[in-house]
Structure formats: C-alpha cells, structure tokens
Amino acid sequence: MRDSAFGQPAIPPEFWVRPDVRSALASRDMGALFSLLRQRAGLTQMRIGTAVEIAQGRISDIILGKYHVRTTAVFTRIADGLDMPDHPRILLGLAPRPARPRTAVSSGPPRNAAAPAGSVALAGLHYPATPGQAVIALTRLWRADADQAQELLTAPLDAAAWNAAALAWLVGQPDPVLARPGPGQAVGRADVARVRESAKLFAQLDNRFGGACARRPLVGYLRDDAAELLAGRYTDDVGRELFDAVAEATLLAAWASYDCALHGPAQRYFVQALRLAESAADRRLASSVLSAMSHQATFLGHLTEAANLARAAHAGVAAVATPVLTAQFQAMEARALAGLGDNRGCELALAATERSFGQVTPGQDPEFITYFNEAELAAEFAHCYRDLGQPARAIEHATRATASADGQYPRSDFFVTMVLADAYADQDDPEQACETALGALHQGGALTSARCIAYLREFRERLDRFDGNPAVRDFQDQASEFTLWTKAA
Numbered sequence: 001m002r003d004s005a006f007g008q009p010a011i012p013p014e015f016w017v018r019p020d021v022r023s024a025l026a027s028r029d030m031g032a033l034f035s036l037l038r039q040r041a042g043l044t045q046m047r048i049g050t051a052v053e054i055a056q057g058r059i060s061d062i063i064l065g066k067y068h069v070r071t072t073a074v075f076t077r078i079a080d081g082l083d084m085p086d087h088p089r090i091l092l093g094l095a096p097r098p099a100r101p102r103t104a105v106s107s108g109p110p111r112n113a114a115a116p117a118g119s120v121a122l123a124g125l126h127y128p129a130t131p132g133q134a135v136i137a138l139t140r141l142w143r144a145d146a147d148q149a150q151e152l153l154t155a156p157l158d159a160a161a162w163n164a165a166a167l168a169w170l171v172g173q174p175d176p177v178l179a180r181p182g183p184g185q186a187v188g189r190a191d192v193a194r195v196r197e198s199a200k201l202f203a204q205l206d207n208r209f210g211g212a213c214a215r216r217p218l219v220g221y222l223r224d225d226a227a228e229l230l231a232g233r234y235t236d237d238v239g240r241e242l243f244d245a246v247a248e249a250t251l252l253a254a255w256a257s258y259d260c261a262l263h264g265p266a267q268r269y270f271v272q273a274l275r276l277a278e279s280a281a282d283r284r285l286a287s288s289v290l291s292a293m294s295h296q297a298t299f300l301g302h303l304t305e306a307a308n309l310a311r312a313a314h315a316g317v318a319a320v321a322t323p324v325l326t327a328q329f330q331a332m333e334a335r336a337l338a339g340l341g342d343n344r345g346c347e348l349a350l351a352a353t354e355r356s357f358g359q360v361t362p363g364q365d366p367e368f369i370t371y372f373n374e375a376e377l378a379a380e381f382a383h384c385y386r387d388l389g390q391p392a393r394a395i396e397h398a399t400r401a402t403a404s405a406d407g408q409y410p411r412s413d414f415f416v417t418m419v420l421a422d423a424y425a426d427q428d429d430p431e432q433a434c435e436t437a438l439g440a441l442h443q444g445g446a447l448t449s450a451r452c453i454a455y456l457r458e459f460r461e462r463l464d465r466f467d468g469n470p471a472v473r474d475f476q477d478q479a480s481e482f483t484l485w486t487k488a489a
Contacts, residue, residue: 008083009051011041016088025091030069031062050301052081055458057387071464120144121155124268127168131175134275135230142223155264159302162293165271166312174281178239184232191229192241199249207409210449211259218253240280247276258296261450284366287317294332306336324365327356328372331380338387346384375404379416386419394423414444418455425462434475441482456488
C-alpha cells in the first residue's frame with residue numbers, strides 16, 4: 001500500500017517484532033528507532049517528523065545522538081504518530097492503545113478515501129480553465145466555508161495540487177476577455193475600491209490578532225459581496241481590476257486559514273487566488289501566491305515542493321519582478337532548502353536574497369509586498385540558520401530582526417522571537433532561552449494562531465533536555481498563565 005504524505009505512515013506489522021526494533025523500544029532509544037524506520041520501513045526523516053509532529057531538524061538531531069527524547073508526552077506522540085501496536089507501546093513504557101476506535105485527525109479524512117465527484121471537499125482544489133469556471137469554483141468554496149461545511153473544513157491537503165496549479169499558471173496566458181455584459185448589478189471602480197479597502201481592514205485584524213479573528217468575517221464578506229460583484233456586469237478593464245482585488249482578498253483568506261491550521265481550505269484559496277491573478281494579468285501578485293504556497297509547504301514538511309514553488313514564483317515573474325519580490329521568493333527557497341539540510345543550497349539562496357534586497361528602490365513595489373522589510377529579511381535568515389543547526393548565526397539575525405521590528409506585525413515578531421529562544425536553547429543557554437520565550441508570550445498575548453502554538457511546541461521539545469533546571473521550572477510556572485502556552489501542551 002502506498003504511504004500517504006500525512007498522518008500515520010504505513011509500517012509493516014513485522015517491523016515491530018524485529019529484535020533490533022524491540023531493543024530500541026526497551027531502551028527508549030528513539031534515535032535507533034528512527035534509523036531503523038529509515039532503513040527497514042523506507043521512511044524519510046521528513047516523513048517521520050510529519051507523522052510524529054517533530055521538526056525534521058530535530059529528527060536528525062535525535063538520530064545523530066545530539067538530542068534525546070525524555071518525556072512521556074513526546075514518547076506518546078511518537079507512538080501515536082507511528083500507529084504503534086500495543087506490544088511495542090508497552091516495551092516503550094506506555095499504556096496500550098484505548099479500545100475505542102481512533103477518530104480522524106483534524107487534517108481530514110483518511111487519505112486513501114477518494115472524495116466523490118462533486119464533493120464539497122474538492123471545492124476549489126483544481127485550477128479552473130476559464131474565468132467563468134473560476135467564479136463558480138470560488139463561489140462554491142466561499143459558500144461551503146461560510147456554512148462551516150465539515151467536509152470542506154476537514155478536507156485533506158493535496159501536494160499534487162500545488163504543482164498542478166503552478167504549472168498551469170506558468171504556461172497560461174491572461175484571459176483575452178473578462179467583460180460581462182449580461183444580467184447582474186453594474187460594477188464600477190468604486191466597487192473595486194470597496195473590495196480593496198475591506199480587505200485592508202481584515203488584514204489589520206489578521207496581523208494584530210491572528211487568523212482566527214479575521215477568517216470568518218472575511219469569508220462571509222467574500223461570499224456575500226465579492227461573489228455578487230464577480231457575477232455582475234463590468235467592462236474588461238474594470239473586470240481585471242475586480243479580479244485583482246478579489247484575488248488579494250482570497251489570498252488573505254488563504255493565509256488566515258493556514259494560520260488556523262485549516263490547511264485543506266487554505267490550499268484551495270491559494271489555488272483560486274492564483275487563477276484570479278492570472279485573469280487579472282497581475283503576474284506579481286500571482287507569483288506572490290506561489291510564494292505563499294511555498295511557505296505553507298515548508299511549514300508542513302513538503303520541502304521539495306516548497307523549493308520548487310519558490311523557484312516557480314521567481315521564474316514566472318522575472319521580467320517584471322522588483323528587487324523586494326525577488327528577495328522574498330529567494331528567501332522562501334532558502335527556507336525550504338534549510339529544512340532539507342542543504343547547507344550549500346541554502347547559503348547560495350540567502351546570498352542571492354541579500355543581493356536582491358540591496359537593489360531596492362523605494363516606491364516601486366506593489367503594496368502587498370511592502371511588509372517585507374529589513375526586519376522580515378533578518379527573520380528569514382534567522383529561521384534558516386536555526387534549521388541548519390547554526391544557533392550563533394540564528395541569534396545574530398534574530399536579534400537584528402527583533403531590534404528593528406516596529407510592532408506593526410506582532411505575529412511575525414512573535415515568530416522571530418521564538419526562533420531566537422530556540423537558538424539560545426540550541427546553544428545550551430536555557431536561562432536566556434526562557435527569558436526570550438517569556439517575552440514572546442507577552443508579545444503574543446492577543447494572538448489566536450495555530451502557527452504560534454506550533455512554534456511553542458517546538459520550543460517545549462527543546463526544553464526537555466533541560467529538565468530540572470531552575471530557570472526552566474520558573475519559566476514554565478510563568479508561561480502557564482498564557483493561553484498560547486497551555487494550548488501548546
């Protein structure tokens with residue numbers, strides 16, 4: 001049976017009765033277990049990490065003996081993620097599995113269960129051939145999401161859909177005609193301006209409080225207002241402006257869904273935002289959608305796809321890209337390569353990023369990329385060096401990022417502060433790590449973000465090896481007062 005990229009991997013039952021596997025379990029040697037999973041079950045480090053919810057870099061550290069799993073919570077997560085039978089669990093010192101049936105994980109139904117034709121789960125997943133089909137697909141997607149259709153909210157992510165959408169865009173051409181002379185309300189530039197200004201308000205909510213705050217009202221607005229405008233009457237010029245504005249709003253819906261760990265819906269919004277941007281002949285926006293897809297792919301451990309999406313973004317817009325856009329795409333490629341452990345490739349991508357950013361001319365960038373400033377650039381470098389296992393360089397760049405942050409993007413500030421805390425922990429400085437993480441929790445007090453929780457979970461794992469340290473105990477007592485920390489347990 002072919003193994004899925006998500007959820008529990010398909011491990012042959014005979015694997016668990018091997019003497020070397022039983023020995024690794026009895027001694028709680030997860031490095032030996034992960035090595036055997038690679039050698040005997042054909043699982044990659046990334047596949048293991050995705051299953052057990054541990055970063056690929058940490059999996060590598062465990063295999064190399066640089067990091068040791070010690071807590072029951074992590075042993076349990078490993079056992080659950082690998083769908084470990086009862087006897088191996090007992091050898092590991094855990095209780096047998098509960099007798100009740102296992103429920104589906106939040107990322108969606110079993111991956112080998114094909115959705116029926118016309119299923120809500122497929123809404124928006126495929127790249128539409130025409131603008132009319134795009135409007136139909138998006139309208140259906142917005143309605144299902146606004147109605148909180150569980151089939152959509154739990155729909156699985158399909159890595160192949162990223163590649164298909166990227167290829168369709170790269171070889172596609174702007175639609176020759178968008179004008180709709182038929183029935184429906186007349187749409188003018190004032191209506192387009194209203195869409196853009198409304199999206200800005202939702203973006204402010206998302207930036208300040210996280211995706212959970214902005215997502216539902218944004219989706220409701222798109223279903224009620226944007227859908228009616230797309231179905232209205234407009235000239236070709238107004239139509240392109242309208243598609244462009246709705247594409248930006250749909251991209252925001254994708255980011256907000258991603259931030260809520262609704263990865264299936266997020267992917268569908270990314271695909272449809274890309275299609276609208278093609279209709280609008282806005283290659284800069286379309287390439288930024290591909291870059292956003294790369295970001296999600298890196299977060300979920302699809303690192304090869306992430307690198308390719310970033311390269312596609314760069315290649316597809318090279319003739320009209322600004323230096324800031326180019327730098328952002330190169331930074332996304334570097335992030336993916338860092339996750340893959342490709343030191344040389346990552347360093348080359350980072351060097352290219354720095355060269356591109358050094359050519360910036362103020363005022364030439366589209367508004368949607370203006371967030372990518374020197375603080376964001378330093379944060380990207382910090383992420384890369386943390387993932388490459390170079391904590392000193394991660395600290396250098398993360399410190400620069402936090403020092404130059406202006407507070408306009410508190411979630412981004414939270415992320416890089418947690419990267420700084422991770423790097424201090426990796427440098428065997430638990431006191432500084434805990435002090436930094438506590439600062440991040442204060443910064444993120446108003447945020448509701450699954451991504452923030454994911455950063456905290458990774459930091460919790462780093463603290464495991466400092467078990468008993470007074471600074472760690474004091475930090476954990478203080479951190480327990482923060483909602484984000486308790487959700488990361």
